Amino acid sequence: xxxxxxxxxxxxxxxxxxxxxxxxxxxxxxxxxxxxxxxxxxxxxxxxxxxxxxxxxxxxxxxxxxxxxxxxxxxxxxxxxxxxxxxxxxxxxxxxxxxxxx
Numbered sequence: 419x420x421x422x423x424x425x426x427x428x429x430x431x432x433x434x435x436x437x438x439x440x441x442x443x444x445x446x447x448x449x450x451x452x453x454x455x456x457x458x459x460x461x462x463x464x465x466x467x468x469x470x471x472x473x474x475x476x477x478x479x480x481x482x483x484x485x486x487x488x489x490x491x492x493x494x495x496x497x498x499x500x501x502x503x504x505x506x507x508x509x510x511x512x513x514x515x516x517x518x519x520x
Contacts, residue, residue, distance in 0.1 A: 424474065455486075456486040456487075457483065457486040457487045457488050459486075460479050460482045460483035460485075460486045460488065461483055461488060461492065461493070461496045463475075463479045463482075464476065464479040464480060464483055464493065464496050464497070465496055465497075465499065465500060467479050467512075468496075468497055468500040468504060468508065468509065468512040469500055469503060469504040469508070471504075471508055471511070471512075473511075473515050476512050476515040476516060477515055477518060477519055480493055480515070480516050480519040480520065481519055483496075484519070484520075490520050493516055493520070494513065494516065497509060497512050497513050497516055498513075500512065
């Protein structure tokens with residue numbers, strides 16, 4: 419899963435390393451702040467990304483969910499759950515973004 423980070427993220431990290439470091443540290447701390455394991459956290463973040471219609475975040479959290487041990491069917495199921503909350507068209511778009519990674 420060693421996919422290269424998006425170039426715009428790399429540029430931000432180069433021009434504002436402290437900012438990126440703080441954001442990454444916050445994300446890590448939030449992951450440790452409760453009882454959810456890493457896989458569940460990534461599936462939740464995937465669902466949030468689907469609901470917000472964020473293609474890059476769906477790609478990222480699909481990769482991260484795979485790295486955390488989620489299987490393709492678990493990831494697809496997480497996306498399908500968005501149908502009644504975020505709507506069928508948004509779910510379908512997100513499912514295509516997931517398939518880009520899978």
